[in-house]
Amino acid sequence: MPVISVLKECCKSCQLCVPVCKQGVLAVGAETNAKGYNAVVPQEGKKCVGCRACVTICPEAALELEV
Ligand code: SF4
Numbered sequence: 001m002p003v004i005s006v007l008k009e010c011c012k013s014c015q016l017c018v019p020v021c022k023q024g025v026l027a028v029g030a031e032t033n034a035k036g037y038n039a040v041v042p043q044e045g046k047k048c049v050g051c052r053a054c055v056t057i058c059p060e061a062a063l064e065l066e067v
């Protein structure tokens with residue numbers, strides 16, 4: 001099963017990845033990283049299908065997909 005992970009410290013909370021995930025896996029989290037950005041967090045109960053849309057659009061290379 002594909003799993004997406006967020007490199008929290010690389011995320012700048014631009015939110016480009018949020019709407020491109022049609023599975024609703026990604027949402028902005030409540031916690032800030034060291035740079036003061038609210039990193040996105042994979043949501044419980046939502047299933048990544050490994051489409052790579054979020055990985056492709058992220059300008060910070062903050063998303064890693066494991067398949
Ligand atoms: S790889 Fe596709 S399904 Fe998985 S989190 Fe990214 S956009 Fe969503």
Ligand code: SF4
Pocket residue numbers: 006010011012013014015016017018039040057058059060061062063
């Ligand atoms: S596209 Fe990348 S930098 Fe922007 S919110 Fe998503 S993970 Fe963070």
